[in-house]
Amino acid sequence: MFDFMDMSFDEPGEQTASEPYIPDAGECMRCGMCVSSCPTFRLFPIDEETPRRRIRTISKILVENLPISADERRHLDNCVQCRACESVCPSRMAYGQLFDQAQAGLKVTSGWLARLAFRLIENKDWLRRLMPLLAVYLKSGLQKPLRRSGLLKKLHLADAEALLGKPALQALAVSYPASVTTRGRVALFTGCIAEHFDRETLPAAIKLLNAIGYEVLVPPQQGCCGAIHQHNGQSAAGLIDDNIAVFNALDVDAVLHTATGCGAMLSEYQNDDDAGQLFRQRLCDINDFLLEFWPDDLQLTASELKVAVHEPCSQRNVLKNQQAVYALLQKIPGLSVVALADNPICCGAGGSYMLTHPDNAGQLRALKQQIIAATSADVVVSGNFGCGIFLSADGGRVEHPVQLLARQLPSCRTISKAFILSTSLTGCSIAVP
Ligand code: SF4
Ligand code: SF4
Incomplete structure (x- = not known):
């Protein structure tokens, strides 16, 4: 199931009195309003892959202090953590918070590669030293034979490697x-x-x-x-x-x-x-x-591009500021802007989900790409770096809105x-x- 970040789980830990209030399963009305918004239910239309069933599992871990089965654990772990369910729930179940607490309660232990990845992203000096090696690898022509050799798959690095872009080596100025x-x-x-x-x-x-x-x-x-x-x-x-x-x-x-x-x-x-x-x-x-x-007096130059707006889950369901993107893009005269029809559904990137669950993530991306193709847009814009990398991995053009805006700045201002x-x-x- 896991590629790159293999994990194992210990038994649930005890909840202490000082932890924040957690809604119990009784507060989930089982109304099912969250079901159709859940990307995993879209892939696997069974109750075990719905938010309401996961809420029940989370309640067992956090509130009832009961052991959960391997199946319950697997279905819980399939969650993309998109929090679309949280946005539509009439009981305002704090799904994201509950999920994080359940993960902490399960005392997730990561495999060596995941631990290495955590240490790398925590240590920017190590990252800086690694980048020239990565640049040499990408330029050397080794990529194709190494992929063909199957070694990357054996090391559970194939999915991460497939997403690699050419790294910038020079740090930004202060x-x-x-x-x-x-x-x-x-x-x-x-x-x-x-x-x-x-x-x-x-x-x-x-x-x-x-x-x-x-x-x-x-x-x-x-x-x-x-x-x-x-x-x-x-x-x-x-x-x-x-x-x-x-x-x-x-x-x-x-x-x-x-x-x-x-x-x-x-x-x-x-x-x-x-x-x-x-x-x-x-x-x-x-x-x-x-x-x-x-500024009122800042006029951008015109563009005839057609742009499709992808709304990342973190923007829709947490920041809830996706309208700002549409308003900003209107500042480019002539630009044609459309929203993706399935914006409430996750693209599959899900932070590290694209690495931990590459099969599910790939299926969600394929569904999203069908929607993108139907717009005939020249470019997709996304405000999240992770979604952008994931959606553009097959060569599609995905940019951050600020890239479009910056290109249209007048030369003197x-x-x-x-x-x-x-x-x-x-x-x-x-x-x-
Ligand atoms: S929408 Fe909320 S209350 Fe209804 S089933 Fe889903 S989690 Fe439970
Ligand atoms: S966070 Fe997303 S994937 Fe997880 S249960 Fe909610 S809607 Fe489904």
């Missing part, structure tokens, strides 16, 4: 000054691997922010948001605390994330002390920020002081000096 009159300063969250593998999105975000008058800081001490750890039953507490300390030390108006998967994790950090509150107060999705602070003073706030809870 600071990028505004290209027009400075309105303020923001920090960019780049997390762990995006700086190497998402090097189209990050420069585009910086270029746009500079063009609307913001200096951009990219603190090199920042690290992984911990989402992959949490979704695989590992503690993300140390990573969370480290990031809070790094960003809170900066004199910035906002901390911006470009990947909705990281943004969802960052926005749900359960640290309620002053440091945690300050961090969340300044946190904002790049799309929300650009929309909020887009100025803003007036009068506009700076008239800027208002509605979306992000950020105080501009």
